[in-house]
Every structure is written in C-alpha cells, then in structure tokens.
Amino acid sequence: MADSDSGVPVRVCSVDDLADGEAAVADVGGVTVAVVEFDGEVYALENVCPHQGGPVGEGKVEDGCIHCPWHGWQFELESGEHVHGPTAVNTFQVTVEDDDVYVAV
C-alpha cells in the first residue's frame, strides 16, 4: 500500500512496470488506483468501475480508452468519461520523475 495525504504525490510503480501493457494497481490513501501507459503517456484512474465495481485496470487498453473486463464499459483514459454514457471513472493526477510514477489522489 502506498500511503498518501490527500493531494500528495505517492510513488506507485516504475515506468518499466507498465511496459508490457499491464496496469499497476496500488492502494493510494485508501483509493485503489490503476496506472496504465498508452502511447507514451501514463494515466491513473480508480480501479473500480462505476457500473458494478469491476476491476477497470485489468481491462484492454486501446485508442486512448480502457475497457472494464466485466462488461466492456469503455472509458477515456484522459477524462475517465464513458465514451457512450453519462458516467465516468475517477481519474488522478500523474507525474513521472526519472523512471518513477507518482499519483496524487
């Protein structure tokens, strides 16, 4: 678990940990966060789908979106918004310093 005061960046993983397309999942200040890389950018979003609580971070990433593996709900990595519906998954600020990925919740 990576403890965090609200808004304080916490190291979650290294960039290399994301190289194979897998998400890094960590508890940051009581929030389960999934960190994924797409097209050279790193994104952090809450690893709980607003639909039925599925592990969003375990889903397929493509075209700037991630698909929750439970029911395929498609969220934009940048905004967290569902591509076709009026809902969103929470996203968090990411900073990369050297090879380390930090997330603030």
Add this chain to the structure above:
Amino acid sequence: MSRTVIDGEWHSAESGADIREYISDETLLENERSGYGAGPDEWGPVQWDGWDRSAGGRSEIRIHQPEVEGAEDIDEVREQLGIDTVVFSPGQFRMTTIPAVDKQVAYMRAFNDLTVDKFARGDGTYYAKLFIFGDHPEESAAEIDRLGEEDGIVGAMITDVGPTFPMGHKSYEPIYEAAERHGLPIILHSTTGILPAFPIVGYKPTNFAEFHTLAHTIPKMWHANSLIQRGIPERFDVDFGFWEGGLSWVPALAERLDREYLERSGEFAELSKLPSEYLSEFYYGTQPLPEEATTMVSVADLIERCDLEDQLVYNSDRPHQDFDAPMAIGNIPDLTDAQREKILHDNAAELFGL
C-alpha cells in the same frame, strides 16, 4: 443488505468432453471418445455457434473453465462477489444443438450425473439444477424421478430455444407430473440455438449485439404465453422460473394476453383468473438488469405494477460476460430494504426450498 445472498444462477463450466466421460453405456462412450475429429476434442457433439461474446476481447467470457472441476473451485470468486449460496445452472446448456437425436438422451443423463457428482452439494452453499430436454419429455421426466431427490438438486432447467413446441403443449405433461412429484421448479433458460427460424438466428442479425438483444426475451414470451393459454398453472402444482430474459417483457405479454382473453376466452384453457395474474405467480431471474441510463424502465415500478415482489430472484449468471454482481441489486433505485432482501435471499429460498 441481506443476511445471506443466494445466487439463483451460476453456470457450471464443463466442456462437451467432460460430459461425455459420464456416459454410462460403454459402447457409446468409446464411440464418442473416438469421434468428432473434425473439431477440438473438448467440444464433443455440442456445437459452437461462432458468436463473439467478448466484443473482441474487451469483456471476459469463459464458458468452459477447465480449472473448475467442482463446486468448491468457485469459492474464491464467489466470496469476492459477496455471494453466500449458489444454485448452479448447467454450463453446456446448449445441448439442444447436439445434431444426433439418438445421442441427446445419453448426454442428458451423463450431464446430470456430472452435475450430481461435482456441483450439487446440498451443504448450505452449493446446489444445482438438473438439465432436461424439451423434445424428450418422457426421458426428462425419468431423469427427474432418477435424481430429483439427490442432495443439492433443487430444480430442473430446460433450454427454451430448441424444443419443437411451446411449453403449454401436451407433450410436456410427463415433465410437469414429475416436477410436481418431487417439488422441483422448472427453470427456462435460452441459448443461441441452431434452429433455422426461431427465434432469431434465421432472421439474420448483423452481429452478437443485434442477436443477443432479443435472443432470451422472445422465447420467454413464446413459452409463457403457451403455459398460460393452455392452463398449465391450473393443472400442475409446479413453479416456473424465467431466467435471463429481463423483466420488461412481462407487462408487454400481459397486455396482449388479457386483450385476447377478454375477446376470445373460449380459445383458452379453463382459467380461474385473468392471464396476466398468472404472470405474477411465475418467478423471474433479475439478470440482466436494466442500466441506470435506461430511464424508461423502472424495476421498482415493474415490481409494483406486475405484483412481483415475491417473484424476483437475484441471478449472477457468472461466468458469462453480461453477469450482474450483487451490488447491482443495491443500485436499483427506489426499492425498499425489504424488497432487496427478498430479491437477494427470500424469493430464491422459497423457490428452491433452501
């Protein structure tokens, strides 16, 4: 939240080949082991339909799970989801796709022996339904008699796409008599079916979405209409459960049924009440629940208008791609705590005698 959550449907995960190994006739067993070289061994005679349920791998679908060799192998996922008790449904319920009619009964029996051996525990956690074949009613009734009192067997499931006749037809009466003898409910569950015309396949859907939107619901209306018009609920003390068709078709059918009844009641069997009132006595699986965004559908309103408070049973439909977690029941707007408790526990306990 419910004191315990009962899931009225979790599919076992056997392959066609797993079922084959329970065939009791040695000659047939050897024949079946040696056959089917044109497809993967695990298929056996159960045809695959070619539909991609995963939307290109974007959602999980694992109908055959080799690692699930018995009920306890789902312990971890079940506990993660917060489900206490499971009533298994057959996994390879597409048995109606077995093209060799003379082998269907042998596979039905093998399937039920597998279910009793691996999934029907009767231990407070794991129960199961038998599989019965609509086009083999005498043999299906014999299966209910053979295994209906086994520990953990609490119902019988019929694949409702595949039978030649709707379920009010007189050919099904041996099944209803057997179910009545053993106090087992009959659960209707659809599949992708291989019939050339009904309900959907022959009408050429463009893709799985176009097919799956209607594939479960239309057979439910076909059978419920027939059961009521032929007076089956008046003649047999058997509970019927309609799984995986959603709920909104119930008032749609009620509207048409009552209209026809009041115009031409002489064409109906002897009924003691309006046809729509029988719909309020059937049981319905909750899965798939309407999405929150579908504002024209209100489960709370359906429960009230259709008098279904004691008839809805939580179904997860694991491990299929469109499953509902128990939290989906918690998310339904405008239900009382008592109604959620009935959906998650009480109604299943009543239906299955748990």
